Amino acid sequence: MSRELISYLLRRFAQFLLVIFIAVSVNFVIPRMLPGDPVATALARLQTAGTGQTMDIQAVSDAYRARYGLDQPLWNQYLNYWADLFRLDLGVSFANFPQPVSAMIAAALPWSVGLLSTATLISFFIGSYLGGRLAWPGSGRGIRMLVPGMMVLSAIPYYLLAILLVYIFAVYLRWLPPAGGVSTTRIMRADWATFVDIVRHAILPIMSIVLGGIGFWALGMRSQMVSVLGEDYITFAEAKGLSPGRVFFWYGIRNAFLPQITALALNLGAVVSGAVLVEVIFNYPGLGSLLYVAIRGQDYFVIQGVVLVLILTLAVMLFIVDLIYPLLDPRIRR
Amino acid sequence: MMSRIMIFLPGGLGSRMGGTLIGGLSILGIVALFSLLGPLFVDTPLSQVGAVRPRQPPGPGFPLGSDAQGRDMLAVMVVATPNTLKMGLIAGVIGVGFGSIMGLIAGQFGGWVDAVIRVIADSLLTVPAIAILVVIAGNIDRMTTGIMALTVASLSWMFTTRTVRAQVLTVRERGYVEVARVNGEGPFEILFREVMPNVMPYIVASFVGTSSAAILAIIGLEALGLGAQNELTLGNTIYWAQQSSAVLRGFWWWWAPPIVVIAMIFVGLFLTSVGFDRFANPRLGNRS
Numbered sequence: 001m002s003r004e005l006i007s008y009l010l011r012r013f014a015q016f017l018l019v020i021f022i023a024v025s026v027n028f029v030i031p032r033m034l035p036g037d038p039v040a041t042a043l044a045r046l047q048t049a050g051t052g053q054t055m056d057i058q059a060v061s062d063a064y065r066a067r068y069g070l071d072q073p074l075w076n077q078y079l080n081y082w083a084d085l086f087r088l089d090l091g092v093s094f095a096n097f098p099q100p101v102s103a104m105i106a107a108a109l110p111w112s113v114g115l116l117s118t119a120t121l122i123s124f125f126i127g128s129y130l131g132g133r134l135a136w137p138g139s140g141r142g143i144r145m146l147v148p149g150m151m152v153l154s155a156i157p158y159y160l161l162a163i164l165l166v167y168i169f170a171v172y173l174r175w176l177p178p179a180g181g182v183s184t185t186r187i188m189r190a191d192w193a194t195f196v197d198i199v200r201h202a203i204l205p206i207m208s209i210v211l212g213g214i215g216f217w218a219l220g221m222r223s224q225m226v227s228v229l230g231e232d233y234i235t236f237a238e239a240k241g242l243s244p245g246r247v248f249f250w251y252g253i254r255n256a257f258l259p260q261i262t263a264l265a266l267n268l269g270a271v272v273s274g275a276v277l278v279e280v281i282f283n284y285p286g287l288g289s290l291l292y293v294a295i296r297g298q299d300y301f302v303i304q305g306v307v308l309v310l311i312l313t314l315a316v317m318l319f320i321v322d323l324i325y326p327l328l329d330p331r332i333r334r
Numbered sequence: 335m336m337s338r339i340m341i342f343l344p345g346g347l348g349s350r351m352g353g354t355l356i357g358g359l360s361i362l363g364i365v366a367l368f369s370l371l372g373p374l375f376v377d378t379p380l381s382q383v384g385a386v387r388p389r390q391p392p393g394p395g396f397p398l399g400s401d402a403q404g405r406d407m408l409a410v411m412v413v414a415t416p417n418t419l420k421m422g423l424i425a426g427v428i429g430v431g432f433g434s435i436m437g438l439i440a441g442q443f444g445g446w447v448d449a450v451i452r453v454i455a456d457s458l459l460t461v462p463a464i465a466i467l468v469v470i471a472g473n474i475d476r477m478t479t480g481i482m483a484l485t486v487a488s489l490s491w492m493f494t495t496r497t498v499r500a501q502v503l504t505v506r507e508r509g510y511v512e513v514a515r516v517n518g519e520g521p522f523e524i525l526f527r528e529v530m531p532n533v534m535p536y537i538v539a540s541f542v543g544t545s546s547a548a549i550l551a552i553i554g555l556e557a558l559g560l561g562a563q564n565e566l567t568l569g570n571t572i573y574w575a576q577q578s579s580a581v582l583r584g585f586w587w588w589w590a591p592p593i594v595v596i597a598m599i600f601v602g603l604f605l606t607s608v609g610f611d612r613f614a615n616p617r618l619g620n621r622s
Contacts, residue, residue, distance in 0.1 A: 019457050023465075030469050155604035156597045157550055159557065163572075163589055166581050178582055266459060273464035277554055281576065295472060295559055303472055307465040318460050 091301030112286030127217025154215030355609025361602030372412035399587035426545030433494025441502025
């Protein structure tokens with residue numbers, strides 16, 4: 001490994017740690033900046049909301065106060081908070097007392113990661129391909145009509161597209177299920193029928209993220225491709241008599257793709273923000289719905305836990321993109 | 335997502351760019367006219383709970399129908415649209431203002447100030463905004479439109495900072511800045527009298543993207559039920575419709591109007607931003 005590569009990786013790792021530090025600290029500091037202690041406030045709100053929960057509020061409150069050491073100096077509380085995180089202790093749900101938050105998140109995380117990575121990869125690759133074709137002189141009318149439409153569509157938030165899709169395909173046409181991750185009657189087993197059921201439920205959420213994303217990626221790829229196609233090596237490749245397909249993929253797409261990866265890294269946060277709401281619309285059993293239910297039930301530790309896991313997951317995904325980047329760009333690997 | 339389009343605009347959707355800008359501004363104009371003139375033609379008190387018969391489809395007396403709480407949907411739209419736009423504009427102004435100051439400082443002074451500002455901005459960019467906003471909004475007891483705008487503004491300044499910083503770095507190397515420095519102008523004088531006027535077009539251009547991102551975040555928070563509950567806004571309308579399963583129960587007139595207005599706002603801002611960026615970076619314009 002060269003010096004450049006090592007310094008690149010170190011810089012990226014430092015940023016990764018910084019994001020985690022910011023996320024955890026924000027999660028710790030904001031509730032404590034407000035008057036009163038967070039647990040008492042949350043419990044009081046829960047009581048006034050009159051959700052009719054049968055639980056011993058005093059016991060819950062005392063347990064938390066002891067565990068958090070809310071009488072200790074702030075600095076100790078902060079260190080305790082970190083220590084708890086390393087033990088994967090994110091507290092206990094109020095609404096589903098005494099279920100640990102970490103267990104609820106562990107159940108929801110695979111759904112979100114599966115949905116989001118599938119949708120993002122589909123929209124990223126289709127969008128990039130279409131954007132490249134749009135800049136390519138020989139591409140057909142279909143692409144020239146379709147892609148600008150997709151670009152306009154990408155300005156509309158995912159979850160609004162989601163509402164439209166539910167209405168068209170689930171309520172009006174009744175082709176696909178309107179909500180959930182699997183049929184409520186299905187027993188989860190590793191067989192074909194379960195797989196088909198999961199896919200059927202995932203089609204509409206994935207479609208709304210894909211439809212909302214394709215235009216955005218196409219827009220970025222198009223501008224990269226336009227400048228790449230102006231380069232001398234493209235002219236040279238054509239003069240050598242290479243087939244158009246080869247020039248398009250190996251000389252055009254390959255070089256225009258790097259800035260797209262950077263754009264992907266920069267926009268994952270926005271994609272996740274949008275996907276959280278898509279899950280809410282579809283009542284999909286992932287982190288977004290968990291967060292929504294927790295907000296509605298003022299379930300304080302669940303909110304905090306989900307937010308933290310969202311930020312951490314994204315930081316990890318970004319770090320992976322950062323690690324892949326040198327494989328694609330020889331200038332960093334050198 | 336919109337604000338991020340600014341960094342890599344296509345090399346010319348052709349000469350139609352002027353048309354794009356005009357198209358975008360006209361759509362925004364229609365929305366603005368609707369919010370300004372609506373109250374003159376529509377009885378806004380009908381937007382209160384129980385003002386009309388609930389769950390009426392569009393028909394005589396109810397041009398856009400009514401929701402399950404007995405609000406007249408047309409009146410709701412007339413009240414909610416300006417509320418949402420107002421929050422977006424306030425958040426946009428604050429975000430761009432703060433972002434520009436940070437960008438100017440980072441670009442002008444360099445060194446560790448620049449490093450700190452850049453690292454913070456870059457890190458915040460990669461965090462899903464909705465996560466931090468949910469923590470902030472969830473801890474505020476009584477949400478108002480003002481606090482909502484402030485909350486969202488706190489996470490919508492980073493792109494402006496990046497753009498402005500990059501521009502300051504190129505502008506400060508120009509001859510006239512050198513002349514000013516030799517003439518004995520101090521760093522702040524140079525910053526505000528020589529650099530800032532030349533960065534202004536970029537600041538104005540990033541305002542469109544920032545406001546759009548802010549409205550996106552605001553509607554998102556409201557749709558999660560974290561908005562100002564007592565205010566009629568487009569996001570809250572979506573939240574209430576979602577709460578009452580309006581989609582599954584077939585009350586399309588409940589969720590369709592806010593979606594149409596929101597879509598018009600975003601498409602208008604998108605076209606304006608694409609068209610305006612061409613205006614701010616004329617060099618991009620003729621590549622095709």
